[in-house]
Amino acid sequence: MILKSPRLWVAAAAFAAAPAFAQNIAVVNGTPIPKSRADAMVAQLVQQGQTDSPQLQQAVRQELVNREILMQEAIRRGIPNRADVKAQVAVAQQTVVLRAMIEDFLKKNQPTDAEVKARYDDLVKGVGGNREYHLHHILVDNEQQAKDLIAKIKAGAKFEDLAKQYSKDPGSGKNGGDLDWSDPKAYVPEFAAAAQKLQKGQMTDEP
Incomplete structure (x- = not known):
């Protein structure tokens, strides 16, 4: 400058x-x-x-x-x-002051190893040992459309390409149906139950 x-x-x-x-x-x-x-x-x-x-x-x-x-x-x-x-x-002054206060608090209140372990155990219990799955899906309007897409995939069509073309989910559709890693329990019960029965690389045979 x-x-x-x-x-x-x-x-x-x-x-x-x-x-x-x-x-x-x-x-x-x-x-x-x-x-x-x-x-x-x-x-x-x-x-x-x-x-x-x-x-x-x-x-x-x-x-x-x-x-x-x-x-x-x-x-x-x-x-x-x-x-x-x-x-x-x-705003900048407030940010600096608050950061200094937090740093001062942490220096004076260092957790013990026992406290860290207890907190870790609480977090594990809160998660409940739930497994996460890397899921993909194609959201369509009716069951027949879903069956047609399943047939196309079994015939050799790529899941990701069909998701981009047909999925009604604007978020995952453009990414090939990718829902990223998540706990199936975050979804509706029917979807969660179907997901938990799958092995890596498998697809549901029924919508």
């Missing part, structure tokens, strides 16, 4: 000539950039997988200087005073 403004060049020159104190990494047009801000950005990048190094710290320093130069230009233009910008800043 390049702003053709002489003020940016002035800011850059001011940064180059200004001394940086121990608690600041730089001073841009009289505005200090605190070391804590750089430390926070470095910590965030390290958390994302980068390695803390002099090169990374220098890159962060330059990034923060560039941001400060652009921020000063944005302030000059009155952008921070716009209602839409204020609303977005408020």
